Amino acid sequence: VTFSEDNSRVVAELPTGESVQVLLHGATVISWKDASGDEKLWLSDAAKLDGSKAVRGGIPVVFPVFGTAPTHPQTKGLPQHGFARTSRWEFLGKSTSESAADDKASASNEPTVKLDFGLSSGSPGLDPVARAHWPFRFNLIYSVTLNPSSLTTSIVATNDGAESFECQVLMHTYLRVNDITKVEIQGLSNAFYTDKVDAGAVKTQTSTPFTIAGETDRVYTPAKEEGVEEEAAVTVAEQGRPKYRVTRDNLSNVVVWNPWTDKAQGMADFEPKDGFRKMLCVEPGAVGAWQAVEAGDAFEGAQTITLL
Numbered sequence: 449v450t451f452s453e454d455n456s457r458v459v460a461e462l463p464t465g466e467s468v469q470v471l472l473h474g475a476t477v478i479s480w481k482d483a484s485g486d487e488k489l490w491l492s493d494a495a496k497l498d499g500s501k502a503v504r505g506g507i508p509v510v511f512p513v514f515g516t517a518p519t520h521p522q523t524k525g526l527p528q529h530g531f532a533r534t535s536r537w538e539f540l541g542k543s544t545s546e547s548a549a550d551d552k553a554s555a556s557n558e559p560t561v562k563l564d565f566g567l568s569s570g571s572p573g574l575d576p577v578a579r580a581h582w583p584f585r586f587n588l589i590y591s592v593t594l595n596p597s598s599l600t601t602s603i604v605a606t607n608d609g610a611e612s613f614e615c616q617v618l619m620h621t622y623l624r625v626n627d628i629t630k631v632e633i634q635g636l637s638n639a640f641y642t643d644k645v646d647a648g649a650v651k652t653q654t655s656t657p658f659t660i661a662g663e664t665d666r667v668y669t670p671a672k673e674e675g676v677e678e679e680a681a682v683t684v685a686e687q688g689r690p691k692y693r694v695t696r697d698n699l700s701n702v703v704v705w706n707p708w709t710d711k712a713q714g715m716a717d718f719e720p721k722d723g724f725r726k727m728l729c730v731e732p733g734a735v736g737a738w739q740a741v742e743a744g745d746a747f748e749g750a751q752t753i754t755l756l
C-alpha cells in the first residue's frame with residue numbers, strides 16, 4: 449500500500465491501483481478512484497478544501513444533527529449538519545493487509561487499507577461552535593476502509609461524559625454518475641419517506657426503480673425485513689447497468705438528494721452549475737429519530753459502497 453500524509457490530507461493507494469484521499473478538515477473523503485483512475489465521488493470545482501467551509505462533495509460526515517433542529521434543546525444552537533464536517537480531525541493511523549482472509553465478508557486475498565480519524569470534545573481542531581453549543585464530552589472515531597471493489601466508512605460516537613446526549617449521524621456521500629437522467633435507484637420499494645421538497649409530506653415509494661427528474665430531497669426509512677439482520681441495500685444503476693450498491697450497518701435511513709438547477713445555482717460552492725447532472729447523494733444515516741447515547745455508551749454505524 450502506498451501512503452502519504454501531509455498537514456491537510458491522507459492519501460492511500462492499494463497495490464492493485466485503487467486510491468482514496470481524505471482531508472483532515474471534516475475527515476472528508478474527497479476522492480475514491482478505481483484501478484483505472486476513474487473517480488467514484490463527485491467533488492465541486494468550487495469546493496473549499498482549506499477548512500473555511502464544509503466540503504461541497506466527497507463524503508462529509510454529519511454529526512450530531514442532520515439539517516437543523518430548532519426545537520431540539522441539545523442541538524438547536526448548531527449549524528446545519530453539525531460540526532463534524534467543519535472540524536479538523538486528527539489522523540490516528542492506518543492498518544493494512546494484503547489478505548482479507550480474516551474478514552468473512554471477503555474470502556479472497558484482497559488488499560485493504562483502513563485509515564482512522566478522531567475528533568473529541570478535547571480536540572484542538574474542534575469547531576468552536578461545538579464548544580459554544582454542544583457541551584458534551586464525546587469521542588468520535590471515523591474509519592475509512594478501501595478494498596479493490598468497495599469503500600467502507602464507519603463511525604463510533606462515544607459518550608465520555610456523565611450525562612446522556614442525543615445525536616444524529618449521517619454520511620453525506622456524493623456519488624459520481626455520468627448522466628443523472630439515466631440513473632435509476634433500486635431497493636427502496638415501499639419505503640416511507642419524508643419529502644423535503646413537498647413541505648415534509650410523508651409518502652411511500654411506490655414506483656421502483658425510480659429516476660431523478662428534478663430537485664429531490666427525501667429522507668427514506670426502508671422497512672427492515674422480518675428476521676433479517678441486515679438493512680436492505682440501495683442500488684444505483686445507470687443506463688440499465690448496476691453501478692453502486694450502498695449497504696448500511698445500524699443506519700436506518702437513506703437520504704436521496706439532488707439539488708437540480710435552481711438549488712445548484714444558489715450554492716456559491718457548487719461548480720460547475722450543471723454539475724448536478726454528474727452527482728447523486730445517497731446518504732446512509734440515523735436521522736429519522738434521535739439516538740440516545742448514555743454516559744459511557746457509544747453509537748456505531750457504517751456504510752459500504754460496492755462497485756458493481
Ligand code: BG6
Pocket residue numbers: 502515528529620644665666703705731
Ligand atoms: C442533504 C439535505 O442531506 O444535504 C438537504 O437533505 C441539504 O436538505 C443538503 O440541502 C446539502 O446541505 P448543505 O448544508 O451541505 O448545503
